[in-house]
Amino acid sequence: MGTVTFPVVGMVGGGQLARMTHEAGIPLGIKFKLLSDTAQDSAAQVAGEVVVGDYRDLGTLRRFAQGCDVITFDHEHVPTEHLRALEADGIPVRPGPDALLHAQDKGVMRARLSELGVPAPRNRLVSDPDDVAAFAREGATGGADGFPVVLKTVRGGYDGKGVWVVRGADDPNASEPFKAGVGVLAEEKVDFARELAANVVRSPHGQAVAYPVVESIQVDGVCDTVIAPAPGLDPDTSVRAQELALRIAHELGVVGHLAVELFETADGEVLVNELAMRPHNSGHWTQDGAVTSQFANHVRAVLDLPLGDPRCRAPWTVMANVLGGDYPDMYPAYLHCMARDPQLKIHMYGKDVKPGRKVGHVNVYGDALADVRERAAHAAGYLRGTITE
């Protein structure tokens, strides 16, 4: 027997993104090694090689990285200096620390996108509530006072957490974000028509693929539904959004999946809202709706393998998130959901149900958008317990 070179992909973080990345890696015959906070984490339940440990500890990371051919991530929380240390040890880290910083720190991201001339909401770092009022005044036009203003802590936010809307100078939200002791970014509150996501995958070689641009519908700051492709999207806007995402991936040196969350304004302009450098909720539809899923392409990218076809397999695919409701056990709901819709694709994460927590999603594809949306919404609602027939 000669040498066998099937690589070991090490993934930091045991959440559902790692769970689904492992699932997508199984057909490739690669080895998957997980660094997880606990043995009960979503991905740790189903992966073969699991190291339980704290990703904030460099020694733990270094021991985990031994024997890995590449390190990638379920989340963006690994300290930059630790990633640089792993790189200095000779371990490829993908995406690398210089790219990942833009997904870790919204201030750095905004500054860099401004340099690149990428369309974005007006924004700058602010130092205190008075500075928030000054930021509002800078944006005041005509009779308007520049409010509302959106404040975000530059680190640590997700799913609407770490985000405040300030409706006037006296709004207590103007002081709230400064209590966390991290930088605060102010942004104009864009009066957008809808939210889109342009998702791309890029390899170290520089090969890149762009998924169809999708519409993302948020409820209470949490992604509720994703429609692929975005209905009625102007083809020029679609191409512009894809080119924007490809350009950001290139300029920032992203390796792996990059989600570019966008606001579409009433006049068809697209503004960058957020970046994520990992598989992303707005790409879950690809598991059943695209030729190659975001998870499979993320694995291929971090291994510098040629990327797979990102195109749609069906005219419409709708993803609906399953949030925790009042019922701790969703399994009995499978009977109704599967019997009602034999084409339904359920993706559960093995997580304990907590109200509002993302514990799974469903994908439905088909020819008629209204039908596909209804089926996805019904299944997600039934699993959550908000629909009972």
Next chain:
Amino acid sequence: MGTVTFPVVGMVGGGQLARMTHEAGIPLGIKFKLLSDTAQDSAAQVAGEVVVGDYRDLGTLRRFAQGCDVITFDHEHVPTEHLRALEADGIPVRPGPDALLHAQDKGVMRARLSELGVPAPRNRLVSDPDDVAAFAREGATGGADGFPVVLKTVRGGYDGKGVWVVRGADDPNASEPFKAGVGVLAEEKVDFARELAANVVRSPHGQAVAYPVVESIQVDGVCDTVIAPAPGLDPDTSVRAQELALRIAHELGVVGHLAVELFETADGEVLVNELAMRPHNSGHWTQDGAVTSQFANHVRAVLDLPLGDPRCRAPWTVMANVLGGDYPDMYPAYLHCMARDPQLKIHMYGKDVKPGRKVGHVNVYGDALADVRERAAHAAGYLRGTITE
């Protein structure tokens, strides 16, 4: 928190069928527990909960079954009496021992299918080489002598092993099968036009789904290519084959996936060749070519969940097996294969390469059969090393 009822599926056997069943079970949020001969087996590399032990030992099986909600199988080798013992312990075994016996013992299978009036090659158990000659004479018509005759050991054969073709009374193959010390079945050698497979999945409730009938092309007794659906198959023959498989599943009380391997004769008759009660090589195309894969439906069936839609997602899907060749390392071949065909679906099993061993398969789907076949054959040949451009 109330009780959470997501079940534990225990699978006996660590081969690629278990590997791909685990992969298909991840989205359902179920727990998967594996009994594997070694920690290096195909499925053991990727599954979360692995017990290493010998399935021939009842004590091992009993300990494994503790905490499992149902036991199912990667292979048909677990002794019937052990399965009955597990059932007596209150563990659901699916398929159950009475059904599984027909996939374990070709003599039992042939006798039962005869009772049911299922079309089959002429056959009977034979006791020695003289009896083989007698069996041939019983089938002699006109000037023919009744040879060739096919001999099979009733247990233990697979992929052409345990099968002999006897071309005349003096052929040494007439005595060879009797050396194994197990029963020997004689069958007429059917002059078939091609081989088909009718695959169905049945739940304990009695719900069943039938996959499109496929053509299976064997090379040297090993499955080489599967085409879904079988090209040019007469619609009446297709329905007849599906009904036959559904009837066998019902009459034998099969739970889970049942593969019915068929001979199609020149005049459109279908004769049952073999049965397998587990996911089967002739169903691997469903991973990428059907709405619901055989693996997902097998899991749903053994859990008595409603079954998923078995229909095709593309006009044509072709599966080509990847056999071991002279190169022990197939990973470098990914570069060419993935770059040449961004829609190619590779499924590798994590197995050491040995010449002729099934170590993976590829699936390709599309609108034009010739194109799809060429792409699948090219990828499988390139991975094996028989095609080098």
